Amino acid sequence: MQTTTLMGGFVNAPLDSARAFRQIMTAVAQPGIINDAVGATPPAPLSVAAGVVLLTLCDPDTPVFLTAEFDTDDVRAWITFHTGAPLVDAAKASFAVGSWGDLPITDFAIGTSEYPDRSATLIVEVASLNPEGAELRGPGIKGKATLSLPETAAFQQNTALFPLGLDFVFTCQNRLAALPRTTKVNAIKVS
């Protein structure tokens, strides 16, 4: 086991995860807002924010899928050591980490009509995260919000599945934003 595996977890897990959860929860409750996520130093290529989300929400009860880019020995070992989450195929995953184009989004669980909560949450690593781009409307948003999204069509299709669907957390360095399945996304036409 390499030393990087043992390092990079929360220094004070109960307090760090409580604070991190507040940042994640308020992001999910208010799609479009961008929150800080700090306290973890995971191995590359995982961002700090993705590491924070994994440490806060994952454990042996939540299978995790990694795209090839993130499926490295260091990342696997770090997730296994700090969370105990099993690493699995997309279809069995509760959480997934990957860059947008690499995530096999049609393979993940979207819940069932009686249990729409039995669905995956995708942690999408993005190169930039800004409050500009696609227009967001729906629960948690007063009027409308804007957020840089990797595309819009896939999120529109996901929203159409409601109450089924996937939920997304976008992570970029030490910041995150969220897009639950309720958010209606529209591309802003650039004139």
Added chain:
Amino acid sequence: MTDYNFAYLDEQTKRMIRRAILKGLAIPGYQVPFASREMPMPYGWGTGGVQVSAAVLTPDDTFKVIDQGADDTTNAVSIRRFFEKTAGVAVTEATVDASVIQTRHRIPEQDLRSDQILVYQVPIPEPLRFLEPSEVETRKMHSLEEYGLMHVKLYEDISQHGAIATAYAYPVKVEGRYVMDPSPIPKFDNPKLNMAGIQLFGAGREQRIYAVPPYTDVVSLDFDDYPFEASKADHACDLCGAEDSYLDELIVDDAGGRMFMCSDTDYCAGRRKAGCIGAQGVPYQEDVA
């Protein structure tokens, strides 16, 4: 070292509750199952709300607890002290100063902000339960949006009483999809379910968590010819004179004398501090310690 975990619950339990809260926010009004834990207080004391608060609180929070609008009941005081001790939170009775408010049976009169979280204690989370005792059936009804029975029940009210008699736990439809029990708040509070704050609902015995994000469309069920009405006692508060607050009625003497007062004690005190006086009120004085 302390003898207990931060906010009492172990980390794995908090993670499980936190994941349920996120699913609840993503599917507004849908009841997410969770594995409720034993808490050092009886079920009637809002163990569902306590578990949600435990999963949400950080040491940076200022916590308020109300029981039917009052901060000073045994139940409210116990829960406040519990988190003061186990989570190191600051506590307050002032709605405006609180970042997290746990409540039993009321929504504060003061509008909540988007940086405030309201945690409800829920005894019976299933709005269809009194129509259909089977969990398998109610789950199916929610999945099919089969809410006709609920409308029939409300309409029977109208034919028997001339109005919808349901005064508490009045059912709502969230974002046009799930019918939800807002917990036993008076229907006067229903319009306030459309708010800027984050609303989280915890039912301990029934092991359900559900949520309403800010600015979510929450509609009280009604009929075109019998629209929903957020009624209250047709009276002003006898202490502060408020005409817009939900009132408790108190018998004050053996002769049957009565008094109406704001159920939200912080709201009433705030008004009295500002100089408002009701019909039986006296000028506000700070409590002598």
